[in-house]
Amino acid sequence: MYRIVSAIFLAENIKKIEIEAPRIAKKRKAGQFVIVRINQNGERIPLTIADSNPETGTITIIAQGAGKSTRELNRKEAGDSIADVVGPLGTPSHIENFGTAVSIGGGVGTAIAYPTAAALKEAGNYVITINGARSKDLVILEEEMKAVSDEAYITTDDGSYGFHGFVTQKLQELIDSGKKINFVLAIGPIPMMRAVAEVTRPHGIKTVVSLNPIMIDGTGMCGGCRVTVGGEVKFGCIDGPEFDAHQVDFKNLADRNRIYQHEEKEADDTFAHQCNLTGQA
Amino acid sequence: MDARTITAKERMAIPRQEMPAQDPQVRIGNFNEVNLGLTPEQAQQEALRCIQCKDPVCIAGCPVSIKIDQFIKLIAEGDFMGAVRKIKEDNVLPSICGRVCPQEDQCEKVCVIGKKHKPVAIGNLERFVGDYERMSGQKIDPVIPAPTGKKVAVVGSGPAGLSCANDLAQYGHKVVVFEALHELGGVLMYGIPEFRLPKEIVREELEGLRRMGIEFRTDVVVGRTITVDELMEEEGFDAVFIGVGAGLPWFMGIPGENLVGVLAANEFLTRVNLMKAYDFPKSSDTPVFDCKGKNVAVFGGGNTAMDAVRTAKRLGAEHAYIVYRRSEKEMPAREEEIHNALQEGVEFLLLTIPLEFIGDEKAWLTGVKCQKMELGEPDDSGRRRPVAVPGSEYVLPIDMAIISIGNGSNPLIRQTTPDIEVSKKETIVVDVNTMQTSKENVYAGGDIVTGGATVILAMGAGRTAAAAINEKLAGTAKNFNEW
Numbered sequence: 001m002y003r004i005v006s007a008i009f010l011a012e013n014i015k016k017i018e019i020e021a022p023r024i025a026k027k028r029k030a031g032q033f034v035i036v037r038i039n040q041n042g043e044r045i046p047l048t049i050a051d052s053n054p055e056t057g058t059i060t061i062i063a064q065g066a067g068k069s070t071r072e073l074n075r076k077e078a079g080d081s082i083a084d085v086v087g088p089l090g091t092p093s094h095i096e097n098f099g100t101a102v103s104i105g106g107g108v109g110t111a112i113a114y115p116t117a118a119a120l121k122e123a124g125n126y127v128i129t130i131n132g133a134r135s136k137d138l139v140i141l142e143e144e145m146k147a148v149s150d151e152a153y154i155t156t157d158d159g160s161y162g163f164h165g166f167v168t169q170k171l172q173e174l175i176d177s178g179k180k181i182n183f184v185l186a187i188g189p190i191p192m193m194r195a196v197a198e199v200t201r202p203h204g205i206k207t208v209v210s211l212n213p214i215m216i217d218g219t220g221m222c223g224g225c226r227v228t229v230g231g232e233v234k235f236g237c238i239d240g241p242e243f244d245a246h247q248v249d250f251k252n253l254a255d256r257n258r259i260y261q262h263e264e265k266e267a268d269d270t271f272a273h274q275c276n277l278t279g280q281a
Numbered sequence: 282m283d284a285r286t287i288t289a290k291e292r293m294a295i296p297r298q299e300m301p302a303q304d305p306q307v308r309i310g311n312f313n314e315v316n317l318g319l320t321p322e323q324a325q326q327e328a329l330r331c332i333q334c335k336d337p338v339c340i341a342g343c344p345v346s347i348k349i350d351q352f353i354k355l356i357a358e359g360d361f362m363g364a365v366r367k368i369k370e371d372n373v374l375p376s377i378c379g380r381v382c383p384q385e386d387q388c389e390k391v392c393v394i395g396k397k398h399k400p401v402a403i404g405n406l407e408r409f410v411g412d413y414e415r416m417s418g419q420k421i422d423p424v425i426p427a428p429t430g431k432k433v434a435v436v437g438s439g440p441a442g443l444s445c446a447n448d449l450a451q452y453g454h455k456v457v458v459f460e461a462l463h464e465l466g467g468v469l470m471y472g473i474p475e476f477r478l479p480k481e482i483v484r485e486e487l488e489g490l491r492r493m494g495i496e497f498r499t500d501v502v503v504g505r506t507i508t509v510d511e512l513m514e515e516e517g518f519d520a521v522f523i524g525v526g527a528g529l530p531w532f533m534g535i536p537g538e539n540l541v542g543v544l545a546a547n548e549f550l551t552r553v554n555l556m557k558a559y560d561f562p563k564s565s566d567t568p569v570f571d572c573k574g575k576n577v578a579v580f581g582g583g584n585t586a587m588d589a590v591r592t593a594k595r596l597g598a599e600h601a602y603i604v605y606r607r608s609e610k611e612m613p614a615r616e617e618e619i620h621n622a623l624q625e626g627v628e629f630l631l632l633t634i635p636l637e638f639i640g641d642e643k644a645w646l647t648g649v650k651c652q653k654m655e656l657g658e659p660d661d662s663g664r665r666r667p668v669a670v671p672g673s674e675y676v677l678p679i680d681m682a683i684i685s686i687g688n689g690s691n692p693l694i695r696q697t698t699p700d701i702e703v704s705k706k707e708t709i710v711v712d713v714n715t716m717q718t719s720k721e722n723v724y725a726g727g728d729i730v731t732g733g734a735t736v737i738l739a740m741g742a743g744r745t746a747a748a749a750i751n752e753k754l755a756g757t758a759k760n761f762n763e764w
Contacts, residue, residue, distance in 0.1 A: 043566040084463040086500040219461050220691050223530040223545035255644035259541050263568035
C-alpha cells in the first residue's frame with residue numbers, strides 16, 4: 001500500500017496528490033509517469049509524475065476526475081492509501097539547452113508541462129510557459145509555472161483570466177512578434193496538441209508532445225499503447241510518452257483511445273473508464 | 282489392486298484414466314477450470330500403469346528432472362503426501378506444471394508404456410499430487426537450511442524466476458524476487474486463463490515459496506525503478522537472475538493493424554486474466570472489448586492463440602476464429618488445447634493468411650482480407666512452407682482481431698544494462714551450462730533467453746541458473762539493505 005501524504009484540490013475536479021514512494025521519488029525524471037491502481041479491483045491507470053521530493057520520498061500526481069477510477073482517486077485524502085504505484089515509467093524528456101523553449105500545458109496537461117519546464121530552465125533555456133484552461137477556476141499550477149519561467153502566460157477559452165483564447169493563439173502571437181523559438185513542448189488534450197503541431201510546423205520549430213494512449217502494464221508487454229509516429233508503430237510506454245509532434249498520427253491516437261467507449265456506456269454512467277496519461281477523458 | 286501384488290497382465294489391462302472435464306456447452310458460459318482433476322481412485326489406478334523402469338527415460342524427458350518413477354510409486358501405494366514430498370524435491374509448482382506443461386512432448390513422449398499402449402498420464406498425476414496437498418489442508422513444512430549469508434535478486438516472478446528462487450532458497454541463500462506487475466506469477470497470472478490455470482492455485486503455490494523465506498516485491502520495474510547494477514552495487518545483492526520473460530508483442534506489419542479493435546493477445550489476455558475484465562463492470566474496473574455477438578479472429582496457432590480464442594468464446598463471441606497460415610498438424614499449440622477449442626466451437630481457418638485489416642470511416646475494424654495458402658516445400662524449420670494460392674483472396678467480416686504470433690524481448694533491461702550481451706533477436710545471450718550472461722554474477726533464463734517457450738523450459742533454466750549461482754557464490758557476502 002502506498003500512503004497519501006497530502007491531497008488538495010487545485011481546481012474543481014482536479015486534485016494534487018502527494019504519495020509516499022521513495023524509490024520512485026529518487027529515480028524519477030521529467031516526462032516520466034507512474035501507473036497507479038487504487039484498490040484490489042482497480043484499473044491500472046497511467047498518470048504523469050508532476051513533482052517529486054527525494055528527501056521526503058514522495059511523488060506528486062495530479063488527477064482530473066473523468067471516469068470512475070480518477071473520480072475515486074480524487075476522493076482520497078491525506079492518510080488514505082492506494083494499492084499500487086509503479087514507476088517511474090517511460091523515457092525521460094530529452095532536455096538540453098535549446099535556447100528559447102516554450103512549455104505549453106492545456107488543462108491538467110500542465111501537470112506534465114510544469115516539470116519539463118523546470119528541467120528546461122535548469123538546463124539554461126530561456127523558458128516561456130503558456131498555461132491554458134477553459135476558464136479561470138480551472139487554471140492550475142500558476143505559481144509553480146511562473147517560478148520556472150522567464151515569461152509566463154495564462155490563457156482561458158472564455159477570457160475569464162489572462163489571454164482570451166487558446167494556447168495556440170498565444171503561441172502564434174509569440175511567433176508573429178518575431179521571437180526566435182527553438183523548442184516547443186505541448187501537453188494537453190489531443191486536439192490541442194495537434195493544433196500546436198500545426199502552428200509550429202511551417203516554422204520548422206522542433207515540437208514535442210506527450211501522448212496519452214491506452215495502457216495496462218506500462219513496460220511494453222501488452223502492446224495496447226502503440227501509436228503511429230512517422231508511419232512507424234511505436235509503444236507509448238517505452239518509446240514515449242514524448243514524441244516528435246510533427247510525426248505523430250493524432251487521428252490514429254484519438255481513434256484508438258475511443259475503443260472502450262461502448263463498454264463505458266454499457267456500464268454505469270458513473271463508471272466511465274479512464275486510462276490515459278493526463279487524467280483527461 | 283495392490284501395488285505390491287499386481288501382475289504385469291493386470292497392469293497392462295488398466296486403461297489410461299480419463300480426466301473428468303466440464304461439458305463444452307456449459308464451460309463456454311463460464312471461466313471455471315475445464316479439466317476437473319483425477320479422483321484419488323483414478324490417480325492410484327493410473328499410477329499402477331507405471332512399470333517402474335530401472336532406467337526411467339521419463340526423467341530425462343523432464344527439464345527439471347522430477348523423480349517421476351518415485352512419486353508415481355508413492356501414489357500407487359496410496360501414500361499421496363509422500364508423493365507430494367517427493368515431487369517438491371524437484372518442482373515447487375506441481376499444480377501449475379501438471380496443468381500447463383506440454384507433457385506429450387516431454388516425459389510422456391518417451392514413456393515406455395506409450396510404445397504399446399497410451400503413455401502413463403504423468404502430467405495428470407503431477408497435477409493430482411499438487412492439488413492433493415492443497416486440498417488436504419496439510420501443508421508440508423519446508424526444510425529451511427542454514428543461511429549462507431549470500432543474497433540473490435531474482436527479477437521476474439514467472440516460472441523461471443520462481444524455480445530459480447526456490448532452489449536458491451533451498452541452498453540457503455537469501456532471495457528477493459522483484460515483479461513489475463502488482464501480482465506475482467508473471468505469465469501464469471496475466472497470460473494463462475483462469476479456465477486453464479485457476480489463479481488461486483498460483484497464489485497458493487507462491488505461498489509455499491514464502492514459507493521458504495523468499496521475499497517478494499511487487500511494483501518494481503527493474504530497468505526503471507532500479508537497475509541491475511544498482512541491485513548489486515547499492516542493494517548488496519551478490520548475484521542477479523533475470524527471468525523477465527519475452528514481453529514485447531510482435532505485430533504482423535500489415536496495413537490496418539492500428540485500427541480500433543486490433544490488439545495483441547497479451548493485452549486481451551492481461552485485461553481478462555490479470556485484471557478480471559470478464560467481471561467488468563461489477564467487480565473489476567478494467568473493461569475489455571465487448572465480444573457479445575461479435576466476430577473475433579485470432580491470428581496464430583500457439584497456446585496463447587488458443588487461450589485468446591477460447592476466452593473470446595467465453596466472452597460471448599458469435600464466431601471465434603483461429604486464422605493460421607499452415608495446417609493443423611503444424612500448429613505449435615498443444616493437441617489438448619486444440620481439441621478443447623474445437624469442442625468449444627472455435628472455427629479454424631487453416632492455410633489462411635491475413636493481407637490487410639479493413640475499417641470503417643471511424644477507423645473501427647470491420648473485416649480482414651485473407652488469402653488461402655497451400656503447403657509447398659519444407660523450409661528451414663522442416664515444416665512445409667505455405668505458398669499463396671493466386672486469386673483466393675476474400676474478406677472475412679470481423680469486429681475484433683487478436684494478434685498472437687509471438688513476442689520479442691523486452692528492452693528495459695538491455696537498455697539500462699549495456700554490458701549484458703544480447704543476440705540479433707535481442708534475447709539475452711547466456712552460457713547454456715550455467716545461464717551466466719556476459720556480465721559477472723548476472724544470470725538469465727526463460728523466454729528472455731529463448732524467446733517465447735514453455736513454462737517447464739523456463740523452470741529448467743531457472744534451476745540450472747540457481748545451481749550455477751550457488752557454485753559461484755563462494756566469496757564473501759556483501760552488506761544487504763532490506764527492501
